[in-house]
Amino acid sequence: MMILYSDNELIKSIKNGNQSDYSILVDRYKDRAFTLTNSIIKNEMESEEILQDCFLKAFNSLNKFRFESKFSTWFYKIVFNTSLTRINNKKRKTESNFLSIDEFENTLSNDSIIDYRNSEISEALSLLVRKLPNNYSTVINLYYLEQMSCNEISTILDESINNVKVLLYRARKALRTIVFENNYTEELL
Amino acid sequence: MNKISDKIINKYLDGELDYEERKSIEKLLTTSPKTRKEYLLLQQLDKNLRKMKSKSLSRNFTLDLMSKISVRNVAHKKQSKFILSILTILLLPLLLITGTVIYNLFSNYSAVDSSIIYTVRSNVSIWLLNVINFFSISPVALLWICLSSILSISIYLLFDEFSRSKLYLDNIQ
Numbered sequence: 535m536m537i538l539y540s541d542n543e544l545i546k547s548i549k550n551g552n553q554s555d556y557s558i559l560v561d562r563y564k565d566r567a568f569t570l571t572n573s574i575i576k577n578e579m580e581s582e583e584i585l586q587d588c589f590l591k592a593f594n595s596l597n598k599f600r601f602e603s604k605f606s607t608w609f610y611k612i613v614f615n616t617s618l619t620r621i622n623n624k625k626r627k628t629e630s631n632f633l634s635i636d637e638f639e640n641t642l643s644n645d646s647i648i649d650y651r652n653s654e655i656s657e658a659l660s661l662l663v664r665k666l667p668n669n670y671s672t673v674i675n676l677y678y679l680e681q682m683s684c685n686e687i688s689t690i691l692d693e694s695i696n697n698v699k700v701l702l703y704r705a706r707k708a709l710r711t712i713v714f715e716n717n718y719t720e721e722l723l
Numbered sequence: 724m725n726k727i728s729d730k731i732i733n734k735y736l737d738g739e740l741d742y743e744e745r746k747s748i749e750k751l752l753t754t755s756p757k758t759r760k761e762y763l764l765l766q767q768l769d770k771n772l773r774k775m776k777s778k779s780l781s782r783n784f785t786l787d788l789m790s791k792i793s794v795r796n797v798a799h800k801k802q803s804k805f806i807l808s809i810l811t812i813l814l815l816p817l818l819l820i821t822g823t824v825i826y827n828l829f830s831n832y833s834a835v836d837s838s839i840i841y842t843v844r845s846n847v848s849i850w851l852l853n854v855i856n857f858f859s860i861s862p863v864a865l866l867w868i869c870l871s872s873i874l875s876i877s878i879y880l881l882f883d884e885f886s887r888s889k890l891y892l893d894n895i896q
Contacts, residue, residue: 553789553793553796554789557785560789564780565777565778565779565780566777569778572778586788589788590791590795655774656774656775656776659771659774659775660775663772679777702733703730706733706768706769709772710761713768714764
């Protein structure tokens, strides 16, 4: 039976020079971190590229990791900040605005409705979440996919716990409205 | 209470309300069909959101990343070695100058008053005295030692660089 090493055990081992152990950490977090990046960036290729940068950054800063928080919280903070920086740089270049909830509702074409109906519920919901404004989709992903507490999310987002809760409520409300107003109730709920 | 705010409904869903508040919400949910419908919709959404799955990245992602880390490490080591060699090259002339200054200092003292050098010499450690004696044998010997040290270090660094590049190329192939 394969022994599962904890994040902290792996980090200690990497700090002692066992560089290859980092691949275990990468495999452990890459998928969920990718979902988070993709929910902010909304482009798979770019998200993958950003995630590579984040893992490299984390590897280079591993000596600064003092085991005061969970590795996941520390790493997702890097992912979140890097993604936001990329978004801000992009915004400055293209002046493109992200979709507000109202705009999002208007952009759902009939084709996309068919797609949602044909896909699995969880996949369809993931697609809807990805199309939410950044702060909403980030909170939803961290809360539901990462199963993080509001306290941990507040550390990553650098927001107060109350603000995180408000974001979570609003994100749920936005999703509920979208599902309800577009008659996805039967398919998705 | 006839209508519940979204905040309260969400708190109820997350189990953040106390007993009394929970009881009053539950009472309202049985009496108000609209609120009940809203709550059930939110509850179902919450349930389905918990079933969400991450999109999987291929194993190649990890392999690519690890190879990038290896390449970076090699580059980092090369850079450190380069800085070290530069520092060595800068340090050796510095040592040479310091040695010359010490040598001249003692030579001048002996020219002025041999009793002073005797006093100084009696106070310095045996080790330092030996070093001064060694260097005072011949300035040409001192220069030769410095040059040969620089040459040896340069040859070692070049050889090391060459073997590392070869190993790196072999790994790539």
